[in-house]
Amino acid sequence: MSDTTIKPRIERVPATEQLVQKLPVLLVPVLALAGLLAIGNPSTWLTLTVAGLAMGMMIFIMASGLTVVFGLMDVINFGHGAFVTVGAFVGFTVLAWLAGWTASPSVLLNLSALLVAILAAMLITGGLGYAFERVIVKPVYGEHLKQILVTMGGLIVAQQMIHVVWGPDEMHLSRPEALQGSIVLGDAAIEKYRLVAVAIGLALFLAMRHILKNTKIGLLVRAGVENGEMVEALGYRVRRLFLIVFMTGSALAGLGGVMWGLYQETITAHMGSEIMVLVFIVVIIGGLGSVEGCFIGALLVGLLANYTAFLAPKVALISTIALMVAVLMWRPQGLYPVVKAK
């Protein structure tokens, strides 16, 4: 008997190919640099870049839930925008109740009011996500056409219910005292709220990456994405995992809604469906189902939208479409396509 052991053979991906795979990471700095060259004035550029990053982070928060839900469950939720709107309305209502906290000059009280509003919004949209999954999405797993139609129907109903609960008028609210105004850095004025948005978005991205890459839940989610049946066979309840992911995705939409609403300071029942266009573009650019791709896509869209809004206002929304077309020409499945075993 020979005692040679059989070793698994791992094929090394050539360095050049690895580089090509990682290439999209470079897009954000390249775009920022191009923006600097086109704008010329460094302080204007800094203001626009921070604004773009903040916008990108907020879009990322809204898009991340959608893309993870798609990656794991193969469900596209056209009603995702409704969660964004509901989150914004709940957040605004809570902040209006806490007017004493938001108006006080104490930074701590301001931030805790924001935190309470965000938690309430996430709780409610998470619960709504539970109901949505059980009632609307569950019967149509695996049927894309019906998913699109049914979630669209859910969107209509949810939008109308917002009218019933909050009335047809738009709501205005100023940000908490501490988040108003801007910091002057050299010649560039940077709104404080944008810095908060960047911080929250970045923290969320890092947390999601950590959970997906390093924890058991993340392992199960990734395995479920690759091959749900296999995970089921190993004794894990994939369906329950689906439900948790769906609720998390909805709660993230609620968070995004509060943040976007405070950014605009005005919310309407249609804000969710309006922002969904950008969210879809981001999800497509990133490659459906990929968190990293979604993050890069969101930053690209945010930066490009702000740069073009400054350089050539009329082409701002068209520019994001052009970006999507360009990315799809380069990588037809998006920046980081999620390869499914199905």
Place this chain on the structure above:
Amino acid sequence: MLIKLLSGDTPRSGLLAVLLLVILISLAFAPFLFPGTRSLETAAKICIFIVLVASYDLLLGYAGIVSFAHTMFFGIGAYGTALALSTTGPTYGSMIWGTAAGAIVAAVFALAIGLFSLRVKAIFFAMVTLAIASAFAVLVSQLSWLTGGEDGLNYSIPREFKPAFKLVDEKIFDVRINGKLLLYYLVFFASLILFLTMLRIVNSPFGRTLKAVRDNAFRAEAIGYRVVWYRTTATVLSAVMAALAGSLLAIWLRYTGPATTLSMEIMIDILLMVVIGGMGTLYGAVIGATIFILAQTYLQNLMGVAAEATSAIPLVSTLVAPERWLLWLGVLFILSVYFFPSGIVGRLRAGRT
């Protein structure tokens, strides 16, 4: 002769045949049966939407493609005619070339979108078209020097179609035979011809291949059909039909703006009409469009009565308020996707046996 006109696609259900006949007769004699401006407006809208919804069904029901860019093509047709009429004056010539130009531009757009993105998954295509359509709507409202922006375009149509024009002096059955009536019949017959053309298309070998591609694209490809080619052709055909419906709307309203042609609400309305009427059968478009537009126009009055009656109960009265009619339609929509995936028409046909 009749069978041939319907391309062999008979209603195949007694009740459905009766319903269709009632709708046809009501629309054909609408000016005489339902006098009044509001009912004539409703009838013309039904005619135009039957064409629009049928053209969408060509895509959704027969080819299994979910597109959110259908109002874009509708808008292209409408703006084509509107621009021709407002720049070169109210002549038949400009009406015709505007309509043709709109249809050609719509076909080119559809070809580009189709070749570019039909190879991908249904979900992907739905999202791409949604993004493109919303960008187009923004573009139209931004280019105000050309399109009039949010205000849209007002223009004149040939004299013979204006209410002031009198064909005969006496009234027939108490109805004045004026230009408005002529215009209604132009809309009616154009819609009828377009509808019969689409019926012809879906019942041709091409239509049958589309269904094969819809049901199993992989197998259709395997037996030698170029799936992408069929899907793209379906997209182009439906875009041209939608553009023609848009031209009819432009001529009828003498006004074209983003709200009447390009808004997301119209896209959702079309989706609701197709699903409630029945996907994959053009008669579903007739039933769906008629029911929906009647509900839109008259259900609100009914709900107003209901809201009055329940005004003592706080939540219920808000739920049945006239503005909330779309809520109930949304609920109906979800229920019909689950329980009647083939819509009213499919239900009626299944119940025949």
